[in-house]
Amino acid sequence: MILDSVKARVLASVADGLSVPEAARANGLNPNQGRSAIWSLCRHLKVSADLEAIRADPKKYRDLAASIAKQARYELRSTLRDRLRGALHLRSDNELTPDYLSNLTPEMLLNAGVTGASLGEIQEWLVTNKQSLKRRPPDSPQHVTTIKRAIFLLDAFGFDVAKAQSQLRHLEDQEE
Secondary structure (H helix, E strand, O other): OOOHHHHHHHHHHHHOOOOHHHHHHHOOOOHHHHHHHHHHHHHHHOOOOOHHHHHHOHHHHHHHHHHHHOOHHHHOOHHHHHHHHHHOOOOOHHHOOHHHHOOOOHHHHHHOOOOHHHHHHHHHHHHHOOOOOOOOOOOOHHHHHHHHHHHHHHHHOOOOOHHHHHHHHHHHHHHO
16 A cells, blocks of 8 residues: 555656656656556545646645645555544544654554554654654553564564563563
């Protein structure tokens, strides 16, 4: 899935005069993905995706693309934004900001139905925006299992996980 922020960069590049294949390649996409990105973003913005329309009013499309690119929430996948909006009972994804999510703990998100993989994606997004989820030890066996799986995944890729395993053992010893 292509992030809306990437779609916005492709649209802005086309508005600046690049061909769709050039704009797509400049943003790490193939030409078909570039066309799809423009079409889906323009549909979301309720404007024409026709190249003639984009070239006829490049400022309008550049401004629309810039409005998407400057909003941090568009750096998350749209399906994750939708899932978070529902799980957190938000009125719109306008409320989905790094400041808001940084007030939540990983446990709160896991309890709301967010997967471990999505939790990692959210934390990555927050760190990119100079924030973090509130840190605290896991409060349930299911959360400990999620942490163990993350450690095993890192181990499978050859990362040194000794410190993480030691911290987890210490945490488990405290609970006994």
